[in-house]
Amino acid sequence: MATVNYCGFRCLKSRPWLQNVRSYSSSSVAASCSLNSPHPSSSFDDSEAQGPTTTATTTSTSPATPDRSQSFFPKRGQTLELVCETLAFKGKGVCKVADTGFVLMCDRALPGERFLGRVTRKKGSYGEVQKINTISPHWDFVDAPCEYASHCGGCKTQNLLYEAQVKAKEQQVHELMTHVGRFSNEDLDFSMVMKPIVSCDIQFHYRNKMEFSFSTKQWLPRDAMKGEQGGENSFALGLHAPGFFDKVLNVEKCLLQSEAANMVLEVIQNCWRDPPLGLSPYDVRAHTGFLKHLMLRTGRDAKTGSQELMVNFVTSSYKPELLEPLIGKISAIPEVISIINNVNTSVGNTSVGEEEYTLHGKSTITEILRGLTFQISANSFFQTNTHQAEVLYKLIEDCAGIRGDGSEIVLDLFCGTGTIGLTLARRVKHIYGYEVVPQAITDARRNAELNGIHNATFVQGDLNKIGQDFGDEFPKPDIVISDPNRPGMHMKLIKFLLKLRAPRIIYVSCNPATCARDLDYLCHGVAEQNIEGCYQLKRLHPVDMFPHTPHIECVCLLELA
Numbered sequence: 385m386a387t388v389n390y391c392g393f394r395c396l397k398s399r400p401w402l403q404n405v406r407s408y409s410s411s412s413v414a415a416s417c418s419l420n421s422p423h424p425s426s427s428f429d430d431s432e433a434q435g436p437t438t439t440a441t442t443t444s445t446s447p448a449t450p451d452r453s454q455s456f457f458p459k460r461g462q463t464l465e466l467v468c469e470t471l472a473f474k475g476k477g478v479c480k481v482a483d484t485g486f487v488l489m490c491d492r493a494l495p496g497e498r499f500l501g502r503v504t505r506k507k508g509s510y511g512e513v514q515k516i517n518t519i520s521p522h523w524d525f526v527d528a529p530c531e532y533a534s535h536c537g538g539c540k541t542q543n544l545l546y547e548a549q550v551k552a553k554e555q556q557v558h559e560l561m562t563h564v565g566r567f568s569n570e571d572l573d574f575s576m577v578m579k580p581i582v583s584c585d586i587q588f589h590y591r592n593k594m595e596f597s598f599s600t601k602q603w604l605p606r607d608a609m610k611g612e613q614g615g616e617n618s619f620a621l622g623l624h625a626p627g628f629f630d631k632v633l634n635v636e637k638c639l640l641q642s643e644a645a646n647m648v649l650e651v652i653q654n655c656w657r658d659p660p661l662g663l664s665p666y667d668v669r670a671h672t673g674f675l676k677h678l679m680l681r682t683g684r685d686a687k688t689g690s691q692e693l694m695v696n697f698v699t700s701s702y703k704p705e706l707l708e709p710l711i712g713k714i715s716a717i718p719e720v721i722s723i724i725n726n727v728n729t730s731v732g733n734t735s736v737g738e739e740e741y742t743l744h745g746k747s748t749i750t751e752i753l754r755g756l757t758f759q760i761s762a763n764s765f766f767q768t769n770t771h772q773a774e775v776l777y778k779l780i781e782d783c784a785g786i787r788g789d790g791s792e793i794v795l796d797l798f799c800g801t802g803t804i805g806l807t808l809a810r811r812v813k814h815i816y817g818y819e820v821v822p823q824a825i826t827d828a829r830r831n832a833e834l835n836g837i838h839n840a841t842f843v844q845g846d847l848n849k850i851g852q853d854f855g856d857e858f859p860k861p862d863i864v865i866s867d868p869n870r871p872g873m874h875m876k877l878i879k880f881l882l883k884l885r886a887p888r889i890i891y892v893s894c895n896p897a898t899c900a901r902d903l904d905y906l907c908h909g910v911a912e913q914n915i916e917g918c919y920q921l922k923r924l925h926p927v928d929m930f931p932h933t934p935h936i937e938c939v940c941l942l943e944l945a
């Protein structure tokens with residue numbers, strides 16, 4: 385087990401980039417989502433920021449002692465030869481400076497890759513480098529099929545063999561569970577508790593939802609820059625360039641979405657800039673322009689199983705006449721059954737509008753999951769990889785270990801549109817679902833009705849703000865399912881669960897760092913608050929829901945100790 389000091393703070397010296405997980409979790413406010421992502425907020429001071437100095441040729445073969453790493457401080461602008469050892473959160477490569485163990489994180493460095501990197505930032509006991517050029521490629525190199533792979537922020541690991549991608553994700557979960565979750569290697573005996581990662585059989589075209597942005601500023605990778613800036617030629621429709629809120633990489637085709645969605649994207653790309661149409665992209669700095677986002681959602685007809693598509697234009701004002709020429713073209717694609725317009729007049733750049741209009745066809749599309757039919761509106765949460773959601777939900781059901789005699793009560797926390805609870809409802813007595821988004825609760829109730837499920841109650845409420853009376857309105861559950869978003873569970877909810885002592889908790893997580901922290905609290909307690917843990921981690925399944933991206937899902941089974 386990792387060392388624990390008397391304040392309950394874990395010793396993470398050997399994993400400096402994890403330090404902020406601890407400081408975050410001790411704050412008891414699950415509000416940040418930048419866990420263990422080394423996003424240094426400070427850079428070197430001026431004396432250090434003098435630009436390139438010496439070039440230190442290093443390798444990372446020997447992990448050094450923490451003491452030596454503390455005496456080594458690279459300078460901003462310094463060039464180092466590094467080897468990437470492994471991947472950490474957000475897919476950043478972990479590289480250590482030879483003979484010091486000093487950790488430098490590098491975006492787009494892949495395990496085994498030897499490269500020249502320039503130090504850009506330092507925070508505490510680790511730093512960040514920008515890759516200048518690769519000296520020798522990483523192990524398991526494959527050609528990336530997508531032309532945007534090396535620039536787009538979406539798929540960062542497309543040219544790493546898929547088997548190596550999942551192995552790196554599995555290692556990351558193991559690291560976090562031991563160093564943040566404080567589970568020892570014996571606790572995590574692979575065959576007993578931590579299961580091998582579940583790969584995704586479909587590695588492309590798996591996303592049922594993609595959101596593209598319109599922009600006045602097209603982002604061009606450095607090698608494509610020809611001094612072209614500004615003017616109409618620089619309009620873009622695509623994905624935000626990593627780190628830029630105002631620049632967009634123009635994307636003609638995305639290999640993660642369905643072929644039908646790519647057809648729509650192509651039609652729109654071919655005409656939206658035509659001057660006679662009078663369409664302008666929204667300028668996020670000047671707050672002018674009309675087109676903000678294009679969201680494409682792919683579902684399936686419940687009867688025929690054939691693909692159906694929703695196209696959602698997010699605009700800054702309601703001017704349907706401006707969209708008419710585009711609607712004419714895309715409604716000719718047989719899969720398009722719904723064209724929606726979300727009007728978002730705020731200066732914020734979210735895709736949820738204050739008003740929603742159906743411009744063509746239906747207001748929802750359908751999707752089938754574990755034999756149930758779900759109606760999905762433009763802004764409802766729905767698992768974005770339907771194929772792998774089948775696998776995920778099957779694992780959840782296995783972990784729930786439902787007796788099947790219809791006697792059990794299930795509490796579905798962070799229920800979204802109710803999908804997990806509804807897929808279990810037929811075998812239990814009652815489902816109680818809690819969720820903060822009112823629209824999702826409306827959808828959950830409608831989905832229950834649509835599937836003839838009458839033993840499910842969905843309640844809108846903020847699980848970060850539960851009071852002492854939370855729990856009065858439902859009987860003690862036999863099974864709790866908790867599927868929070870990235871920040872994980874609030875300390876209030878952790879305390880509630882530790883007091884509730886339900887026999888089983890199934891914790892579903894999309895962020896292994898907060899997952900490890902919350903499992904630690906539930907199993908080992910919260911020492912700084914004198915709270916004892918009362919659960920045992922029985923099973924942990926990492927699941928790859930999003931090939932080529934750094935995201936990792938986990939399904940964890942906890943039983944009352």
Ligand SMILES: C[S@@+](CC[C@H](N)C(=O)[O-])C[C@H]1O[C@@H](n2cnc3c(N)ncnc32)[C@H](O)[C@@H]1O
Pocket residue numbers: 765766767797798799800801802803804818819820821824845846847848849867868869894
């Ligand atoms: C990862 S999604 C899970 C949704 C659902 N379980 C599923 O599988 O489709 C997390 C959900 O938690 C909801 N949520 C986020 N913060 C919340 C809070 N403070 N209280 C209640 N629900 C919250 C989000 O709106 C979202 O629907």
